[in-house]
Amino acid sequence: MKNDLDNLQLKTIITEKEIQKRIKEIATALTDKFQKKSLVAVCVLKGSFIFFSDLIRQIDCDMTCEFIGLSSYQNHHQSSGEVKMTLDLNTAIEGKHVLLVEDIIDTGLTMNYLQEILQPRKPKSITTVTLLHKPDAKKVDCKIDQVGFKIPNDFVVGYGLDYQNYYRHLPYIARVENLN
Numbered sequence: 269m270k271n272d273l274d275n276l277q278l279k280t281i282i283t284e285k286e287i288q289k290r291i292k293e294i295a296t297a298l299t300d301k302f303q304k305k306s307l308v309a310v311c312v313l314k315g316s317f318i319f320f321s322d323l324i325r326q327i328d329c330d331m332t333c334e335f336i337g338l339s340s341y342q343n344h345h346q347s348s349g350e351v352k353m354t355l356d357l358n359t360a361i362e363g364k365h366v367l368l369v370e371d372i373i374d375t376g377l378t379m380n381y382l383q384e385i386l387q388p389r390k391p392k393s394i395t396t397v398t399l400l401h402k403p404d405a406k407k408v409d410c411k412i413d414q415v416g417f418k419i420p421n422d423f424v425v426g427y428g429l430d431y432q433n434y435y436r437h438l439p440y441i442a443r444v445e446n447l448n
Contacts, residue, residue, distance in 0.1 A: 278425065278435075278442035282417055287399075287427060287440065288322070290416045294397060295326030297414065298367065301395065302329040308364045308391075312382065313337040313355060315371035318428035318436070319399045319416075323369060334359060340378050351381040366391040370398040371428050373412060374405035374421070383411060400424065400441065423447050 309331050311320035324331060337355030366386065373379050379396060386394060397414040404421040419441075425431050426438030431447070 276431070276447065277445040278438075279445050280440050280442050281419065281422075281424065282441040284427075284439040287416070291319070291322050292326055294414050294416060295323055298323075298395070298397070299326075299328045302327070302365060302367075305329060305365050307331045307367055308334055308359075308361055309367045309369060310334045310336055310357065312368065312370045312378070315428045315430065315436075316369050316399070319371055320369045323397070332359070334361075336382070338378055338382065340375075351378050353385075360389065361386065362390040363392050366394045368394060368396045370396065372400040372402065372424070373398045373410065374402040375407040376410040377408055379410040379412070380408050399427070400429075417441075 307327075307329055309320070309324050309327075311317055311333065313335055314337070324333065334357045335355060336357055337353065338351055339354055340351045368379070368382060368386075370379060379398070383394060383396075394411075395413045396411055398412055399416040401412060401415045401418050402421050403418060422443045423431070424441050424443050425435035426441045428436050429441070430436045431444060435442075
């Protein structure tokens with residue numbers, strides 16, 4: 269990687285241990301909520317795939333998994349403000365309990381868009397969970413039922429979150445210290 273990625277300085281802000289502890293807490297609350305109910309867990313690609321896989325393994329209920337692809341960054345470190353669908357659900361969600369699993373909610377645009385496109389499909393309920401929330405970056409209101417961690421409006425990578433498709437593999441969340 270002989271490029272600007274070589275010069276990025278990362279500072280860990282949430283450790284792997286802290287992430288795993290919080291996931292267990294969220295999963296316990298979701299297990300209580302969906303006990304004896306069938307659930308469709310929806311992973312918002314690409315960033316939430318690691319969080320999604322760790323979370324669903326901790327939730328104890330009948331569940332199917334779906335994937336939806338959305339993008340609002342287009343290889344930049346700030347949201348473009350425009351949400352683009354890159355992959356739609358493969359199955360109907362009408363009459364089903366839906367769990368939307370997102371990696372990060374900053375502006376609220378992506379989650380708001382998701383809720384707007386899924387409501388007309390008539391799910392029985394939509395519950396939203398995000399690993400990270402940046403309240404200071406909010407541009408639009410959106411419903412968030414479970415938040416892993418509130419963080420400042422910094423650019424972060426790791427645990428599925430990326431910069432130019434790199435750093436998703438890190439088992440922790442790090443702030444990029446020197447990104448212009």
